[in-house]
Every structure is written in structure tokens, then in C-alpha cells.
Amino acid sequence: MTANARARKYEPRVAPKEKVATSAMIASLAAEGYDTVSAPFGHALNAVAAKDPRIVGLSADLAKYTDLHIFAQENPDRFYQMGMAEQLLFSAAAGMAHEGFVPFATTYAVFASRRAYDFICMAIAEENLPVKMVCGLPGLTTGYGPSHQATEDLAIFRGLPNLTIIDPADATDVAQMVPAMVDHNGPVYARLLRGKVPEVLTRYQPDYQFELGKAQIIREGVDVLVVSSGIMTMRALDAAELLAKDNIDVAVLHCPTIKPLDTDTIIAEASKGRLLVTAENHTVIGGLGEAVASTLLRAGVTPTFRQIGLPDQFLEAGALPTLHDMYGLSTTKVAEQIRSWL
Amino acid sequence: MVETATPLTNVSLARRAWAIRRKALLMGQVQGQGYVGQALGVADVLAVSYFHALNMRADDPEWEGRDRFLLSIGHYAIALYAALIEAGVLPEEEIDTYGMDDSRMPMSGMASYTPGMEMTGGSLGHGLGIAVGMALGLKAKKTNQFVYNLMSDGELGEGSTWEAAMSAAHHKLDNLICIVDFNDQQADGKSTDTLTAEPLVDKWQAFGWHVQRVDGNDLEALVKAFDAARNLSEPRPRVIIANTLMCKGVPFLETREITHFVRVEADEWDKAIDILDQGAPA
Numbered sequence: 001m002t003a004n005a006r007a008r009k010y011e012p013r014v015a016p017k018e019k020v021a022t023s024a025m026i027a028s029l030a031a032e033g034y035d036t037v038s039a040p041f042g043h044a045l046n047a048v049a050a051k052d053p054r055i056v057g058l059s060a061d062l063a064k065y066t067d068l069h070i071f072a073q074e075n076p077d078r079f080y081q082m083g084m085a086e087q088l089l090f091s092a093a094a095g096m097a098h099e100g101f102v103p104f105a106t107t108y109a110v111f112a113s114r115r116a117y118d119f120i121c122m123a124i125a126e127e128n129l130p131v132k133m134v135c136g137l138p139g140l141t142t143g144y145g146p147s148h149q150a151t152e153d154l155a156i157f158r159g160l161p162n163l164t165i166i167d168p169a170d171a172t173d174v175a176q177m178v179p180a181m182v183d184h185n186g187p188v189y190a191r192l193l194r195g196k197v198p199e200v201l202t203r204y205q206p207d208y209q210f211e212l213g214k215a216q217i218i219r220e221g222v223d224v225l226v227v228s229s230g231i232m233t234m235r236a237l238d239a240a241e242l243l244a245k246d247n248i249d250v251a252v253l254h255c256p257t258i259k260p261l262d263t264d265t266i267i268a269e270a271s272k273g274r275l276l277v278t279a280e281n282h283t284v285i286g287g288l289g290e291a292v293a294s295t296l297l298r299a300g301v302t303p304t305f306r307q308i309g310l311p312d313q314f315l316e317a318g319a320l321p322t323l324h325d326m327y328g329l330s331t332t333k334v335a336e337q338i339r340s341w342l
Numbered sequence: 343m344v345e346t347a348t349p350l351t352n353v354s355l356a357r358r359a360w361a362i363r364r365k366a367l368l369m370g371q372v373q374g375q376g377y378v379g380q381a382l383g384v385a386d387v388l389a390v391s392y393f394h395a396l397n398m399r400a401d402d403p404e405w406e407g408r409d410r411f412l413l414s415i416g417h418y419a420i421a422l423y424a425a426l427i428e429a430g431v432l433p434e435e436e437i438d439t440y441g442m443d444d445s446r447m448p449m450s451g452m453a454s455y456t457p458g459m460e461m462t463g464g465s466l467g468h469g470l471g472i473a474v475g476m477a478l479g480l481k482a483k484k485t486n487q488f489v490y491n492l493m494s495d496g497e498l499g500e501g502s503t504w505e506a507a508m509s510a511a512h513h514k515l516d517n518l519i520c521i522v523d524f525n526d527q528q529a530d531g532k533s534t535d536t537l538t539a540e541p542l543v544d545k546w547q548a549f550g551w552h553v554q555r556v557d558g559n560d561l562e563a564l565v566k567a568f569d570a571a572r573n574l575s576e577p578r579p580r581v582i583i584a585n586t587l588m589c590k591g592v593p594f595l596e597t598r599e600i601t602h603f604v605r606v607e608a609d610e611w612d613k614a615i616d617i618l619d620q621g622a623p624a
């Protein structure tokens with residue numbers, strides 16, 4: 001596939017010989033061999049809601065697409081359908097928080113970060129209210145085009161005071177972040193993985209537990225340190241297996257809490273003389289990579305630094321595997337990039 | 343008095359609507375998915391828009407003198423592609439590229455990809471605001487072109503829709519015609535259960551619009567409504583609320599449990615096209 005289909009609007013096309021369907025809203029990204037868990041967010045929310053009557057759920061016409069329907073089915077009296085009105089969704093969640101509830105509000109990440117930003121900023125973050133925003137289709141997890149690809153949500157939200165930000169890697173992270181979000185008394189934005197979500201972290205670290213605010217070494221290695229979040233931790237771990245065959249030893253530091261960043265762990269791990277690569281499912285501007293870079297520069301730690309992430313462009317529409325290859329997020333491309341930097 | 347823009351042709355609107363439905367199904371078959379329920383439902387509205395109301399040039403989609411047609415609902419792109427192919431703006435051969443990598447017809451409509459697509463959709467609730475700006479711009483340029491905005495009932499939930507509605511009336515935009523595809527469906531369920539917009543006629547009236555509500559699958563009623571909207575002399579924006587039936591024209595899909603994203607099994611595409619073909623109008 002040639003990049004920049006946009007520039008060729010008046011150029012006729014012929015159908016490709018090989019059919020690859022656009023991956024619309026179904027974002028199963030797991031490589032073969034991973035077990036999956038169905039709707040870990042919805043089930044984890046049901047578990048905490050059973051013990052905590054303050055919890056309510058709200059969605060802006062995307063309950064079914066954010067696994068909140070699992071909560072709605074079990075707790076019909078505590079679920080509020082707000083219609084397709086994202087500004088209202090977050091304002092109303094703020095209002096319910098004022099009344100003592102702990103609202104979980106869901107939509108897609110693009111609509112939270114772009115459409116509703118001012119409402120989240122002033123109604124929720126400035127008042128430090130315990131609204132939990134759980135938002136689907138993070139980064140490049142749909143081939144539907146820029147309207148649904150939340151490539152800059154972390155950049156937008158990182159600038160917001162009081163806000164805690166989570167980019168989970170897998171089903172364990174998604175399930176365990178839910179009680180942690182409730183325990184944290186303040187606003188939280190979490191990127192959501194929905195549907196059939198792979199179990200990645202426990203495969204490499206059987207006793208892995210999500211801890212809010214903590215980065216954790218999932219794999220040790222002496223040549224390269226990858227600092228990653230979200231689905232890129234899965235890519236980094238898979239790429240590390242590939243690189244191991246070439247005797248390249250890659251460590252992976254999984255950093256699911258984007259804000260506040262676990263600077264102590266990052267500085268300590270970055271000080272061990274390895275090539276440092278950040279990997280994020282997000283534009284290279286304003287996300288994990290730049291957060292790590294500024295942390296290290298401020299601390300006077302300056303390893304060789306490379307960034308894997310999405311380019312500063314509106315991305316193409318198309319099949320997800322094609323796009324992940326095209327923009328360097330696939331396992332093979334991650335491995336290739338790391339190899340080229342050694 | 344607005345001159346009628348009806349192109350000189352013997353092809354009936356019924357035949358155009360049928361062709362739009364058929365092409366949308368062919369595209370759906372290419373991907374094995376797509377918003378075909380919406381396309382089948384809105385085909386009559388598009389037939390009347392493109393083959394009765396709109397002043398346009400198929401060989402010059404950016405012709406300065408054209409009426410503007412905004413697809414506020416990017417996910418309905420499959421329907422608009424079908425209409426643009428039928429109108430000759432896009433070539434028939436590209437049906438096989440629908441939704442493919444590098445296609446000019448991505449699943450969600452974007453102006454940057456497709457000749458004849460006037461705006462980038464996908465994020466809902468944008469069209470009417472853009473339409474207000476275009477209508478203001480065309481007035482400032484002292485032309486008598488129309489701006490059409492095709493939106494959905496789900497978009498009635500977005501505040502931006504009503505900001506634009508208020509503005510259009512304030513600015514007396516009599517060159518703006520909004521069509522609401524009222525299919526009583528949105529992502530989580532029926533629109534009336536999700537966030538009811540009723541009484542919808544009263545709402546638009548209260549916002550200062552000229553309002554018509556018609557059966558959106560009745561070509562004659564649509565033609566009348568479009569003519570009335572175009573010829574009205576009142577200095578007000580006009581809205582046509584078109585009550586449509588999702589999957590219209592393919593009975594076995596019409597009666598299936600309707601959802602936002604209607605499932606069509608691999609072996610059902612040919613069957614659906616056969617059924618359409620059996621009822622092909624002259």
C-alpha cells in the first residue's frame with residue numbers, strides 16, 4: 001500500500017488481487033498464541049460495583065462498543081444512557097460525582113479528547129472529581145480513519161492538571177486497573193481495550209499485578225531497554241522474542257501509568273547503559289516517548305534514545321495489519337527498527 | 343423562483359434508487375460488511391437529491407456553481423459512493439475497491455479521498471455547522487446555490503447540531519436544506535429509546551425552521567418535499583425529516599433484528615441482490 005492515498009483523489013484505482021477487509025471497530029490485535037479474555041472491563045466493573053454502591057455507568061451511545069453493556073445488563077438501575085452527546089456525558093458525570101457517586105463514563109477516545117475536552121477540563125479535572133473516563137479505540141486500533149483513531153489523546157490529556165492517565169497492555173491490566181481507579185480519589189482517563197482482549201503480561205510474568213503509578217520490568221535484557229505502554233508492550237515483548245534469535249537481548253519496561261509517570265524506575269533502568277527505545281501506540285508528539293525523554297534529560301541521564309510511535313500525520317484508512325506495518329507498530333517492524341539502531 | 347435542476351434523462355427515480363441499493367450491496371459484498379442497512383434505507387433520499395434536486399456536473403465535481411451536498415454521517419459513505427457512481431462522478435469499476443487499502447472509497451467518508459465527497463465525516467455532528475458556513479459563504483458571493491446537509495437521527499443528540507440550527511435561522515439561511523434520516527436507530531439501540539428527539543417537528547419549528555416530515559421511502563413524497571423546500575420564499579432554513587426503514591428493499595433483511603451494524607452472512611449477499619433484481623423498476 002502506498003502512503004498518502006489522500007493526495008491521489010483524482011487517480012482511478014483498481015482492486016487489489018488479494019482482499020484485505022478494513023478493520024472497522026473490531027480491534028483484536030493479539031498475535032497468534034495468546035489467550036484472550038472477553039470484555040475484561042465490563043466484568044471488572046461489575047465486580048467492584050457489587051461492593052461499592054457509589055459506582056454508576058454512563059455512556060454516549062457506545063455502551064455496546066465499550067463493554068459497558070455488561071455493566072448495564074447487571075446493573076440496569078445504575079446505568080445511564082446519555083445518547084450521542086459527549087459533552088453532556090462528561091458534564092453529567094461531573095454532576096453525579098458532585099452528588100457522591102463514582103461515575104464510569106465511556107465513549108471512544110477521540111470523542112472524549114477532542115469533542116469533550118473543555119468539559120473534562122473544567123467540570124471534572126479542575127474540581128478534581130472522581131470521574132473515571134474509559135475510552136475505546138486508542139491510538140491506531142481501527143482502520144476506519146482519523147475520525148476514530150485517537151492518535152493524540154495522551155498528548156491532549158497529559159497537559160491536564162489533576163488527571164491520572166492509564167494505557168493498559170492487556171486483559172490483566174484492564175481488569176486490575178478498574179479497582180485501582182476507584183481507590184484513587186480523583187479523575188482518571190484510561191484507554192480501553194475491549195472485546196476479546198489478549199492475556200500478555202502474565203505469560204511473561206506469571207505473578208504480574210497492575211499497580212497504579214508503577215512501571216514494571218516484564219522482561220530482562222542487557223542490550224536494549226524498551227519503555228512501552230498499552231498494546232506496544234505486547235509488540236515489544238513479541239519483538240524481543242524475535243530479536244533473541246539474533247542474540248539481541250531486549251529488556252521491556254512496561255509503563256501503563258502515563259501520568260503520573262514512574263520517574264524513579266525509568267531513571268534507574270535508563271542508567272544501565274543500554275540503547276533506550278520508547279514504544280507507544282500514539283503520535284511521537286506529546287506521549288510516552290517525550291515524557292520519558294524530558295524525565296531523563298532533567299535527571300541528566302542521556303542514553304542513546306530512539307522513539308517508536310505514530311508519525312505526525314493523519315493516518316490512512318485500511319486494514320489494521322497493513323497500517324501497523326506501514327506505521328511501524330507491527331512486531332516485525334518494531335524488531336526491524338530496533339535492529340537498525342544497534 | 344428556483345429553476346428546477348432535474349437533469350434531462352429518461353431514467354426514473356425508482357430506477358435510480360434501485361441502482362443505488364444494488365451498488366451499495368455490491369460494495370458490502372466486497373468487504374463482507376458495511377453500513378448497508380443505512381444505505382438501503384436512505385437510497386430514495388439520495389436518488390431524489392442527486393437525480394432531481396441537486397445542480398451538479400458529474401465530470402467536474404468541484405464545479406464552482408454546484409449545489410453543495412454534505413454527508414454529515416461519514417458512516418453512510420457506502421450509500422453516497424453508490425449515488426456518486428450512479429451519477430457518474432466515480433467509475434463503476436471501483437466498486438471492487440470499496441474499503442480496500444489505498445481505495446478512494448474508504449468505509450468512512452472523507453473529502454480528501456473521494457471526488458464528490460464535500461466534507462470529512464466520521465465524527466458526527468459536524469455537517470450542519472459546516473453547512474451554515476457554506477450557506478453564509480454562498481450568500482456573501484451572491485449566488486443562488488443551495489447547501490444540502492444529510493444528517494441522522496443520532497446526530498440530533500449532539501449539541502453542535504442545535505447550535506448550528508439556531509444560527510441558520512438567525513442568519514435567515516434560505517439557501518440551506520437539511521435532511522434528517524430518521525431511521526429510529528443509533529449505535530446502542532433505537533433512537534427513541536436512546537435519547538428521544540420527539541417532538542421533532544416542533545423542535546425544528548421552535549428553532550425557526552420550515553419543517554416537513556415525510557415518508558423517506560416514498561419517492562413522490564420526497565420529490566414534493568424537496569420542491570417545496572427549494573421553492574419556498576420564506577427567509578428561513580428548511581428541514582426535511584425523512585422517516586426511513588433500514589434495509590428497505592430487501593425484505594429478509596428488513597425483518598431481521600435491526601441493529602446499527604446489520605450483519606449479512608457471506609451467502610446472503612447474492613440472495614439480497616437477486617431479490618432486488620427481481621423487483622427492478624423500468
Ligand SMILES: Cc1ncc(C[n+]2csc(CCOP(=O)(O)OP(=O)(O)O)c2C)c(N)n1
Nearest residue numbers: 061084464465466494495496527528529602
Ligand atoms: C461524535 C461521535 N460520537 C460517537 C460516534 C460513534 N457512532 C458512530 S455511528 C453512531 C450512531 C449515530 O446515530 P445514527 O447516525 O442515527 O446511527 P444509525 O442510524 O446509522 O444506526 C455512533 C454513536 C461518532 N461517530 N461520532
Ligand SMILES: [Mg+2]
Nearest residue numbers: 494495496527
Ligand atoms: Mg439513525
